[in-house]
Amino acid sequence: MSTTSLTSAPHAADPPQTAVPDDADLPVVGRRHPWRWAGVAVVLVLLAMFVHGLATNPGWDWPTFLQFVTTRTIFSALWVTIQLTVYGTVLGFTLGAVIATMRLSTSPFLQVVAWGYIWAFRSIPLIVQLLFWFNIAYLYQELSLGIPFGPEFVQFSTNNLFGALGAAVLGLALHQAAYAAEIIRGGIISVDQGQLEAAAALGIPRLRQFFRIVLPQAMRSILPNGANEVISLFKGTSIVSVMAIPELFYQVQVIYGRNSRVVPLLMVATVWYIVLTTLLSVAQFYVERHFARGTARELPPTPWQRVRRTWRAAR
Amino acid sequence: MIDVRGVHKSFGELDVLKGVDLEVRAGTVTVILGPSGSGKSTLLRSINHLEKVDRGLIRIDGELMGYRRRGNKLHELREREILRQRSQVGFVFQNFNLFGHLTVLQNVVEAPVSAQRRKRGEVEPLARELLDRVGVGDKADAYPRQLSGGQQQRVAIARALALRPKVLLFDEPTSALDPELVGEVLDVIKELARDGATMVVVTHEIGFAREIADTVVFIDGGRIVESGPPREVLDNPVHERTRAFISKVL
Numbered sequence: 191m192s193t194t195s196l197t198s199a200p201h202a203a204d205p206p207q208t209a210v211p212d213d214a215d216l217p218v219v220g221r222r223h224p225w226r227w228a229g230v231a232v233v234l235v236l237l238a239m240f241v242h243g244l245a246t247n248p249g250w251d252w253p254t255f256l257q258f259v260t261t262r263t264i265f266s267a268l269w270v271t272i273q274l275t276v277y278g279t280v281l282g283f284t285l286g287a288v289i290a291t292m293r294l295s296t297s298p299f300l301q302v303v304a305w306g307y308i309w310a311f312r313s314i315p316l317i318v319q320l321l322f323w324f325n326i327a328y329l330y331q332e333l334s335l336g337i338p339f340g341p342e343f344v345q346f347s348t349n350n351l352f353g354a355l356g357a358a359v360l361g362l363a364l365h366q367a368a369y370a371a372e373i374i375r376g377g378i379i380s381v382d383q384g385q386l387e388a389a390a391a392l393g394i395p396r397l398r399q400f401f402r403i404v405l406p407q408a409m410r411s412i413l414p415n416g417a418n419e420v421i422s423l424f425k426g427t428s429i430v431s432v433m434a435i436p437e438l439f440y441q442v443q444v445i446y447g448r449n450s451r452v453v454p455l456l457m458v459a460t461v462w463y464i465v466l467t468t469l470l471s472v473a474q475f476y477v478e479r480h481f482a483r484g485t486a487r488e489l490p491p492t493p494w495q496r497v498r499r500t501w502r503a504a505r
Numbered sequence: 506m507i508d509v510r511g512v513h514k515s516f517g518e519l520d521v522l523k524g525v526d527l528e529v530r531a532g533t534v535t536v537i538l539g540p541s542g543s544g545k546s547t548l549l550r551s552i553n554h555l556e557k558v559d560r561g562l563i564r565i566d567g568e569l570m571g572y573r574r575r576g577n578k579l580h581e582l583r584e585r586e587i588l589r590q591r592s593q594v595g596f597v598f599q600n601f602n603l604f605g606h607l608t609v610l611q612n613v614v615e616a617p618v619s620a621q622r623r624k625r626g627e628v629e630p631l632a633r634e635l636l637d638r639v640g641v642g643d644k645a646d647a648y649p650r651q652l653s654g655g656q657q658q659r660v661a662i663a664r665a666l667a668l669r670p671k672v673l674l675f676d677e678p679t680s681a682l683d684p685e686l687v688g689e690v691l692d693v694i695k696e697l698a699r700d701g702a703t704m705v706v707v708t709h710e711i712g713f714a715r716e717i718a719d720t721v722v723f724i725d726g727g728r729i730v731e732s733g734p735p736r737e738v739l740d741n742p743v744h745e746r747t748r749a750f751i752s753k754v755l
Contacts, residue, residue, distance in 0.1 A: 388602035391555060392616035392668065393592025396584055402615070406606050484606045484648035 254454040258445065259461065267441035268462055274358060274427040274437060279420050281363035286370025293375055304371065311368035317429055319365060323357040324433050358430040362423065369419055377412035378404060409481040417474040421467050428459075438462060506531040506703045507552060507672055512561030514547055521547045522558070523727040529672070529720075532701045536714040536735075539724035540750060545707045548724070549674050552705065553594040554587055565594060566671050592620040595665030595673040600681045601657045603649035603664070609636065610645040613664045621668065628667070635663040639693050655686030659693055666697075673697065675706040711754055715739055723747045 244250060258264060292304035311319070327347075336342035381404050389399040428439035436444075438459050446455040475492070482489060491499065507529035514522040521544045529535045537545045550556040552563055554571045563570045571587055572579040582590075604612050613632040617623045636642045639659040641652070649657050658678055665673060675694065679687040691713050698704060698717045708714060714721055714735060721738040723730045723746075731744050742748045 382602075384598065384600060384602040385604060387555060388596075388598060388604070390588070391553060391591055391594075391596040391598075392664070393588040393590075393620035394616055395588060395619060398619045402619070403604055407604075481606075484608075484650060487651050 249453060250457065251451060251454040254449075254451045255457050258455060259458045263441055263445070264438070264458060264462070267436055267438045268466075270355075270436055271424070271427050271438040272466070274355075274362060274430065274435075275420070275424040277359045278362035278366050278423050278427070281359065282366025282423070283370045283374075283416070285363065285367035287374055289367060289371035290374040290378065293371065294378060308368045308371055311365055316361070316365050316426070317432060320358060320361040320430060320433060323361045324354065326357065354433050354435050358427075358433055358435055362427065362430070366419065366423055370416070373412055373415045373419065374408075376415070377408035377410070380411045381407045406481060410478075410485065413474065413478050413481060417470065421470055424466060424470065425463055506566055507705065508564040509548070509552065510562050510564075512548070512551060512558045512563065514544075514551060514556060514558045521727055522551070524561070525724075525727070525729055527722065527729065527732075529703060529705060531703050533703060533719040534698045534717050535705045535720045535722060536718040537705065537707045537722045537724060538709070538711070538714065538750070543724045544727040545724050546676055549676050549705060549707050552672075552674060553591050553596055555591075555596070565590070588620065592616065592668050593671050595668060595670035597658070597661050597665050597673070597675045597678050599677040601649070601654075601661045603657055603661055605649055608646050608648055609641065609652070609660050612649065612660060613667045616664070617667050632663070632667055635666050636660070639663045640689070653686060654682045655689045658682065658690045662690075662693055662697075672703045672705065675704065675708070677707050677709070679708065679710060709754060711739065711751065723750065725750070 289304045289307055292300040293308075295301060332345050332347055334342040334345040336344075385403055385407065386399060389403045394403070427437055430437060431440035431443065434440065442455045442459040446452045449455075479489060479492070507527070509525055509527040512522050512525045513520070525544075525548055527535075527548070537548065539545045547556055551558050552565070552570070554563075557571065562572070568590065569579075570590055571582055573582055573586075574580075603609075604615070607615065610629070610632055613635060614625060614628050617628045617632075618625050633642060633645060636645055639662055641656050641659050641663070644652060644656060644660070649660065652660065658681075662678075678694065679690050682690065687710070691710065694704070694706065695713075695717055706714075706718075718735045720732060721735045722732040723738060723742070723744075725746050731738055731742060731747050737743075738747065739751060742751060
């Protein structure tokens with residue numbers, strides 16, 4: 191019968207009720223991001239061009255680079271740069287801590303003095319200050335220890351006391367102290383007042399309140415800025431080349447002054463600056479992680495842990 | 506145990522406390538009620554000298570807080586002595602103020618070791634015992650931020666108890682907690698009351714006040730308006746101001 195077949199035909203074509211899956215069971219197809227892939231392609235091409243240029247352009251003169259990059263002269267120059275950085279950092283941050291404490295003290299006099307120090311050393315360009323210290327013997331031929339305005343016990347000739355290196359360290363440290371003081375102060379005032387209040391309410395001694403409770407928490411915000419300063423000081427030591435101190439940049443200049451291979455020798459300095467900055471950055475990461483304990487429910491994995499996890503998952 | 510006499514305190518132009526007298530006997534619980542800005546927190550903070558008062562004196566167990574009398578003059582104590590006095594007073598803050606970079610156990614052990622010079626090896630078992638008592642014994646090695654608010658406040662109570670204080674002060678201990686977590690903290694405080702601790706509690710929990718207070722003090726505008734047993738102050742307030750406040754919170 192045609193009528194029955196007409197009515198029953200669409201019925202038969204209907205899929206059974208159970209074959210229509212619920213929305214929740216449907217597979218999800220992710221959104222495509224064609225422009226993202228285009229961006230990746232463009233960047234990859236540009237990178238390839240850059241690397242190709244580095245390798246093929248004779249101007250980079252890699253043989254000369256290799257000839258100098260690990261020479262004794264460069265190493266001893268690098269050592270001077272490292273010394274300048276270490277002394278500048280240690281002295282700068284120590285003095286900076288004292289100045290920060292003065293600015294945070296309740297004595298208005300100490301506050302003003304600390305403010306004045308920071309004002310002065312942030313106002314004078316580092317290079318000008320360095321040249322002042324280099325010429326200190328012109329202003330004061332002799333320095334002496336004794337009672338202020340009274341008798342003197344020991345005398346030094348200024349020139350013997352400050353070599354060029356001493357003058358450079360002094361200049362870098364004094365300059366650094368002004369910036370370090372503000373970074374340390376910033377870290378300390380960023381710690382919640384309630385922490386100090388709780389420590390005071392528990393009767394914890396004053397020094398311990400600072401070193402056990404406030405400082406470890408202040409380190410969280412001191413460290414990134416502090417590391418910035420150390421790295422910038424490390425590269426900033428190149429400025430003392432004006433005082434003819436044989437640090438990395440000065441030494442490189444001396445060499446290319448002789449052989450006129452400017453670019454490869456600048457690359458020698460660049461590579462060493464990059465290597466040491468990388469080491470500092472890695473150290474910064476782990477020190478920061480140490481002081482981050484307790485700030486999040488769980489610390490994010492280190493890059494190394496992440497690599498290992500991906501590797502294990504891929505196998 | 507606590508004796509507050511004629512205490513005045515102002516912040517700049519604002520007079521927060523205008524002559525407060527309060528006596529807390531040993532082994533009793535005093536609950537301070539009052540609208541915000543009435544000076545109740547300031548009074549509590551003055552008791553352990555976190556706030557220096559402008560006028561008036563505070564004694565705990567007969568000892569003058571923050572001063573020493575020599576002849577007819579009061580000499581301000583050195584910081585070290587003030588800190589020693591404070592370590593006899595347990596203080597629990599509204600927002601816990603646990604040390605975030607130290608574990609729960611380190612939080613509890615810190616003050617007995619550094620303020621009271623007790624041996625770490627002898628304090629640690631005691632600290633674990635206290636943590637058990639407030640029900641967070643299994644969290645000793647966790648950091649505060651890994652705990653719920655109620656657990657953090659219970660750790661803070663254990664931290665205050667570790668000093669074996671003569672009195673315990675609570676500054677709105679449940680105000681920063683989700684409603685469902687309030688009960689667990691109040692239970693701990695109730696148990697302390699049952700054990701005979703001397704406590705002063707600033708709170709907005711009227712039901713809790715009725716249950717544990719020996720004395721309820723109602724403060725408004727920097728003055729004690731009325732004080733007495735909960736049945737009088739909460740159920741039959743004499744002053745209009747108290748009546749208005751209680752009808753609003755209930």
